[in-house]
Amino acid sequence: MTWQQYLSSEELRGIQEIRQTLANSIPADLDTDFNLARWWRAYHGDVKKIAEVIPMYDASRRAAGFVGDNFIERYFELPSIKPYLPFIASSRLYDKAWSENRSAFLFVEKAWSQPKEFIKVLKTSDYLLHCFGYSEYLMQLILRKEKQIKRPVRVITIFDLGEMSVSDYLNPLSPYFKLWKLRSDIWQDWYPDMVQKIIIVNPPRLVGTLWGLVKLFLNEHNRSLLMIVSSHREIEKYIDSHLIPVAYGGKFKENDPITDDSCCSKRKKITPADYYQNNEHYMKKLGERPPTKHHDFAPATKLAVGVNVSEGQSLLWDFYVNSEVEFSIRLVRKDESDLLIFPKLKLVTSKLREEGIIEKPLPGEYIFDFTNTSNYFHAKMDYCFVAA
Structure with missing residues (x-):
């Protein structure tokens, strides 16, 4: 297939309208047909809104230092990112976990295990900059791969809730819930249509309660991406078997001492010595x-x-x-x-x-x-x- 065959005639018209409205001010790395089509779909063709959001997103990533040809390679060493990595369990697979059949990268993350302590270590901006930066990291992997293979690319996420207590999130006004909402806003506003599936593993017993909470901060499309699974065979419906991490019944393992069998970085237990000191x-x-x-x-x-x-x-x-x-x-x-x-x-x-x-x-x-x-x-x- 040629690259045009992956896009509908309506999407192609929308892409052209976005370019005309932004008058050649779209950054070169973002100005691809596949990327602009993602914005067109996620914002339901609202070019006026897209033209408001893209410039602020680009200005914000530049202000955060999340730009440059070597951004992917230096991301984990950035001074706004590196100090907080020990407290966050997520994969660092770069482009090694690639599904040719599904045209997607794999990303794995574990929910917080110590939410009450977590918010004593990271300010809200520290955590959101991490989420912002990691989203940009994944987006740049996508853009790089799309340039190589000339077809759309997305991310498949495995989200492990095994160490999460639903009771910590029952109150929508709790600081933990607010952080998840703010994090989701970044992803939904600035990284539209980037994710292919979100596979929920090790769900809590109160799955219905969890689903009700998710509806409060995810839009309808992104809620449709969530798949709660309970076995290796169910995971195989959404990701190639050779990419399923050992922790979830597969054989995929990252040969890096900082990661565990889930392919996530090993998380440091938070103690009072780790608490952030204001002033x-x-x-x-x-x-x-x-x-x-x-x-x-x-x-x-x-x-x-x-x-x-x-x-x-x-x-x-x-x-x-x-x-x-x-x-x-x-x-x-x-x-x-x-x-x-x-x-x-x-x-x-x-x-x-x-x-x-x-x-x-x-x-x-x-x-x-x-x-x-x-x-x-x-x-x-x-x-x-x-x-x-």
């Missing part, structure tokens, strides 16, 4: 935390706070908010559009305040942008943004 960036630069400011958000309102950074200074911040907000940081530029320097992410704070530091950025005015994502509820935020 250390202030102690390093200022010796103390500056005074707190406060802001009350009305529903669906925004806040923009500017900080001027001089030559040699660093940009420091922290905030605590009682509801979900969308957050980003940008550098004001006079002769061109502002430059995003911290990706636009939806965030919540629970055990840990959100905080960060950018060491010696370009001098200029930096804007901290917030949006209350709720159309119904107010939000309260304490914050501190300084240059030092």
Whole structure:
């Protein structure tokens, strides 16, 4: 088959419309027919929405450092990723687990085993940057493979719930549930139609409860990708037998000492010594935390706070908010559009305040942008943004 034969005439028209609307501003790596067709399908042909989302997605991945020809090879060494890998059990199979029959890569992940401790180790932004980065990693594998084989490629995910307690997620307002929702938003908004199947293994006994929770944050299409299995033979319906990891009744094994029989990295048990310590960036630069400011958000309102950074200074911040907000940081530029320097992410704070530091950025005015994502509820935020 030629590459055009994998796409319908409607999809081809949609691809052309996306290109015309974005006026040649689509990044080269994303500007492929197969990739734009994914966006067209997932957004149901809403080109106006696609034209809003793609530029912000691209600006955010650049702000996070998730770009470059060697991004795949250096991903696990990135300073925003490497420190947290010991606490997350997921596969690092690169392109070795490839199904020619299904035109898909394999990805394996285990649910958190210590959710109450997990949120004391990673700030929400730390975890979401990991999820964002891994999604980009998989997308770049897909784009690279599609260029080679001239046909659409997706990812098949095995998601192991063996160490998960459903009781931790029964409350939709719990910090663990909110993190899963925010993570799913990134995947559904910025990586549409990337997944072929999500195979749930070792499901909890309360499967009905689990299904009800999933419906709260996955759209209809992505819910249809979920397949709950209980045996090796059921897994074979969705993935080639030679790719099923040993832990799930197959023979596939990664010859790497950091992985187990599930092909996931071995997870470190969290202890109090691993807990994240807030305010250390202030102690390093200022010796103390500056005074707190406060802001009350009305529903669906925004806040923009500017900080001027001089030559040699660093940009420091922290905030605590009682509801979900969308957050980003940008550098004001006079002769061109502002430059995003911290990706636009939806965030919540629970055990840990959100905080960060950018060491010696370009001098200029930096804007901290917030949006209350709720159309119904107010939000309260304490914050501190300084240059030092």
